[in-house]
Amino acid sequence: MGFKKDGLNLSCGTGTHTSMGEAPAFVVDDLPESFSNGFDMKLKANRTHTIVGNKEYVIGGIDDESTSTIGVRIFDNSIGEWVIPTVLGTKPKPFEGHSAKLLKEDRILVVKENSNLDDCAWFLEVDTQFVRDQKKNFETEVVAWSKGVIGDTEKPIVISGPSGVGKGTLISKLMKEFPAMFGFSVSHTTRAPREKETIGVHYHFTERSVMEEEIKAGKFLEFASVHGNLYGTSIEAVDVVADAGKRCILDIDVQGARSVRASSLEAIFIFICPPSFEELEERLRARGTETEEQIQKRLRNARAELEQRNSPGLFDHILVNDNLDTCYQSLKKLLGLNEGVDTTQKSTHKMTDLPIDHSASNIDQKILINCSMAEQEKETRNLFVLDLSSIKGGAPARTRGLKIYAADPSADCINGPNS
Numbered sequence: 001m002g003f004k005k006d007g008l009n010l011s012c013g014t015g016t017h018t019s020m021g022e023a024p025a026f027v028v029d030d031l032p033e034s035f036s037n038g039f040d041m042k043l044k045a046n047r048t049h050t051i052v053g054n055k056e057y058v059i060g061g062i063d064d065e066s067t068s069t070i071g072v073r074i075f076d077n078s079i080g081e082w083v084i085p086t087v088l089g090t091k092p093k094p095f096e097g098h099s100a101k102l103l104k105e106d107r108i109l110v111v112k113e114n115s116n117l118d119d120c121a122w123f124l125e126v127d128t129q130f131v132r133d134q135k136k137n138f139e140t141e142v143v144a145w146s147k148g149v150i151g152d153t154e155k156p157i158v159i160s161g162p163s164g165v166g167k168g169t170l171i172s173k174l175m176k177e178f179p180a181m182f183g184f185s186v187s188h189t190t191r192a193p194r195e196k197e198t199i200g201v202h203y204h205f206t207e208r209s210v211m212e213e214e215i216k217a218g219k220f221l222e223f224a225s226v227h228g229n230l231y232g233t234s235i236e237a238v239d240v241v242a243d244a245g246k247r248c249i250l251d252i253d254v255q256g257a258r259s260v261r262a263s264s265l266e267a268i269f270i271f272i273c274p275p276s277f278e279e280l281e282e283r284l285r286a287r288g289t290e291t292e293e294q295i296q297k298r299l300r301n302a303r304a305e306l307e308q309r310n311s312p313g314l315f316d317h318i319l320v321n322d323n324l325d326t327c328y329q330s331l332k333k334l335l336g337l338n339e340g341v342d343t344t345q346k347s348t349h350k351m352t353d354l355p356i357d358h359s360a361s362n363i364d365q366k367i368l369i370n371c372s373m374a375e376q377e378k379e380t381r382n383l384f385v386l387d388l389s390s391i392k393g394g395a396p397a398r399t400r401g402l403k404i405y406a407a408d409p410s411a412d413c414i415n416g417p418n419s
């Protein structure tokens with residue numbers, strides 16, 4: 001879909017619009033000169049324009065299809081038309097103001113104003129591998145949002161293994177013992193709910209046609225046809241857990257594990273094995289949730305899944321679930337949950353909120369966030385550094401590993417706490 005630039009009302013009324021080809025405007029409040037080298041961000045704008053090759057990415061305003069998410073449109077100079085892209089990933093809510101900065105020619109870093117540190121950094125991917133792949137799928141212009149995660153949050157845990165081996169039982173024990181630390185990724189499935197299953201807790205039960213549409217729309221991190229039904233992990237299912245500051249646990253089949261392994265989500269992959277095939281069959285029958293025909297199908301698939309447990313580079317750990325308590329202790333050990341770990345402890349360290357007003361600038365891989373602070377705090381922490389040198393991942397999951405620390409504004413260079 002395209003239309004001429006002149007045909008679209010782009011006046012911002014904020015004095016922040018930059019015409020094509022012109023270097024983006026920039027405003028720095030009280031930054032020492034040495035901090036502002038190479039700064040090309042626009043500040044206090046509700047719309048930013050970032051030029052990537054022949055294209056101008058306009059971020060801001062309201063999405064055309066939804067009033068609750070931020071809009072993105074592209075002016076393609078090679079054809080002289082506006083293009084409304086397919087927007088994938090978890091879209092941020094509209095910002096009051098933001099800064100935008102192109103990184104590595106493939107993603108735009110967006111720093112939000114009036115946000116807390118957990119929500120200040122977002123990435124609009126414009127030419128990453130994921131976006132390039134999706135352009136082929138959709139045969140349209142595609143961009144993808146990915147939320148920046150501050151700090152080295154612990155990796156999600158993918159638990160796989162044949163049906164009936166005890167994955168759900170082990171995960172329930174972990175979540176019961178460490179409720180503040182772990183959160184379950186609630187999958188979508190087209191299978192019918194079991195008697196004791198709750199909608200939105202065990203699964204999001206859904207119609208096949210609806211799920212197929214959602215898959216096409218790019219809502220899933222992974223999906224697979226398992227024992228005759230569709231199952232999938234939505235990007236949102238994983239994000240909800242991360243937003244709660246918890247470590248995400250995914251209970252998915254081996255095909256799903258393979259897809260996650262190939263995605264940008266860095267995780268720990270654990271395969272749960274039965275002590276014997278006979279014992280697996282006994283557990284499945286004893287559970288009493290499947291018909292004989294379904295049990296036979298699950299057992300046939302179990303053989304194929306068991307064969308893949310040693311597939312090179314797929315699983316990091318294999319645990320045999322013979323005695324439940326022994327297996328659970330081994331699981332805790334490999335997750336570093338030794339005796340004495342505080343069971344109420346949260347997975348991620350929550351940081352202080354970013355003060356109301358802030359502006360941003362950059363030097364190399366470091367983004368400087370200059371904050372308006374209360375008088376009494378001014379002396380100490382009004383300049384934060386967002387270090388992008390260790391970013392990992394990206395859409396369709398999150399961009400992890402951002403470091404943020406308070407900087408000494410009197411220093412000539414911006415050093416990390418350990419440098």
Ligand SMILES: Nc1ncnc2c1ncn2[C@@H]1O[C@H](COP(=O)(O)OP(=O)(O)OP(=O)(O)O)[C@@H](O)[C@H]1O
Pocket residue numbers: 161162163164165166167168169170283284286287321322323324325
């Ligand atoms: N170590 C064990 N010894 C004996 N029974 C077990 C053990 N672990 C789990 N079980 C039982 O085996 C049955 C299957 O367990 P569970 O439902 O957790 O399997 P699952 O791997 O999650 O299956 P699915 O993939 O079909 O969801 C349950 O009735 C559970 O109580």
Ligand SMILES: Nc1nc2c(ncn2[C@@H]2O[C@H](COP(=O)(O)O)[C@@H](O)[C@H]2O)c(=O)[nH]1
Pocket residue numbers: 160161162163167187188191222223224226227231232233251252253254255256257
């Ligand atoms: N690839 C995915 N597999 C999933 C997902 N959610 C669950 N599963 C796997 O399906 C089977 C059967 O589960 P059941 O609840 O019907 O017994 C089991 O192996 C699960 O691990 C998913 O989102 N993606």
